[in-house]
Structure formats: C-alpha cells, structure tokens
Amino acid sequence: EIVMTQSPATLSVSPGERATLSCRASQSVSSNLAWYQQKPGQAPRLLIYGASTRATGIPARFSGNGSGTEFTLTISSLQSEDFAVYYCQQYNNWPPYTFGQGTKLEIK
Amino acid sequence: QVQLVESGGGVVQPGRSLRLSCAASGFTLSSYGMHWVRQAPGKGLDWVAVMWSGGNNIYYADSVKGRLTISRDNSKNTLYLQMNSLRAEDTAVYYCAREGGIATGWFDPWGQGTLVTVSS
Numbered sequence: 001e002i003v004m005t006q007s008p009a010t011l012s013v014s015p016g017e018r019a020t021l022s023c024r025a026s027q028s029v030s031s032n033l034a035w036y037q038q039k040p041g042q043a044p045r046l047l048i049y050g051a052s053t054r055a056t057g058i059p060a061r062f063s064g065n066g067s068g069t070e071f072t073l074t075i076s077s078l079q080s081e082d083f084a085v086y087y088c089q090q091y092n093n094w095p096p097y098t099f100g101q102g103t104k105l106e107i108k
Numbered sequence: 109q110v111q112l113v114e115s116g117g118g119v120v121q122p123g124r125s126l127r128l129s130c131a132a133s134g135f136t137l138s139s140y141g142m143h144w145v146r147q148a149p150g151k152g153l154d155w156v157a158v159m160w161s162g163g164n165n166i167y168y169a170d171s172v173k174g175r176l177t178i179s180r181d182n183s184k185n186t187l188y189l190q191m192n193s194l195r196a197e198d199t200a201v202y203y204c205a206r207e208g209g210i211a212t213g214w215f216d217p218w219g220q221g222t223l224v225t226v227s228s
Contacts, residue, residue, distance in 0.1 A: 034214035036153075043203055044153065046216035055208070055216060087153055091213025095167040097143070097155040 006100035023088035032092035117222030130204030
C-alpha cells in the first residue's frame, strides 16, 4: 500500500499571501495524483488531477506540481473561501486508493 | 447536471446491517467507475470500495472485505453499499464518488454524504 504523507498538518497564512502545501508518496506514483478541498460539513471537491491539471471551474490561483514521490499544491493569493482542509490522493497503485491525512489551511 | 445523492445512513447497533444508496442523475452510472469513500468524525478520507463500469471488477479495502458489498441497479441508476457485521470503527460519513472520466482514478463529483453511526 502506498502511504501518502502531507505537510504541514496545519498552515497559517494571511489572505492575499501564497500558500504551498506538500504531499509525499512512499513510492513513485508517477503523475497519478489528485488534490481535493474540503470545507466543514461539505463533501470534498476535486481541484487538481494528473498532478497539475486543474479541474473544471477551479480558479487559476490553484496550481499543482511534481511527479514521482514529491508534489505541491500552491494557492497564489489566498482568498477567504480558500481556507479549508486539503487532501492529496494517489491513483497509481490500487487497490487501495490512498489519501494523505490532510493539511488544514487556516487564517493567520 | 451531474449529481450524486446518498441516503440510508443512521444509528445501528454493532453486528447489525445497513444498506446505503447513492442515486445518480445527469449521467449513466454503469458507464463509470463508482467508489465509496468514508470519513470518520474529525478524521481524513478513507477509500472503501470501487465497482468498475463493466460491473465485473470490484475491489475493497482490506478493512471492509467480507463485510461490505458494493453493487448497483442500472435500471434505477443507483449504487449501493451493503454493510454487514458493523463495528464501531465503521462509524463515518460515507460518500459515493464517480470517477472523473473513464478509468481515470480521481473522484469527481462526490455526493453530500450520509452518516453511519455504529453504537449500542
């Protein structure tokens, strides 16, 4: 089973600033990685797939990068609606499909 | 409009059974891989099961194998999760999710979730 590790667990950033979230895989997942955003009481929402392709309707301030075992999600200028929990997920080696434990992005 | 709506959650005693439903609209369920993902209270996301579009390929997480069964009714465009021998650790919000495309591996969209609480 591929273990996904996200860092940091919590990230405090001011609105308008840049946020960079990290995700590491225990073995290579090529570019088969997705990012999701989850707000309290809501279902996750797909942001990025293929490590760097934005999903339909996702603003350009969200960008994904990386391949192999190291990945990043960058939000270039944080808006109030971006404060949420973010998860990475690998779909290269399955079953199981595995998620990171999440990074909580909070307002500084 | 593509939409998934789960139902069937509730409070159930350990060892009992429950069946969750996921009604799909805006697309044909049988044309896509469909997943169940769960989230324990205050915890992260945990993949549970997948049924591929052909219906013959089904996979489960080890933690649920032999107790949870994924199925679908094409005539009702509905996905199911039959949950037997429930344990306290099965307590979670259960989401159904469609694969973003044919055999893609990412999940989009997700339903709103249904809460299952296993407690005596």
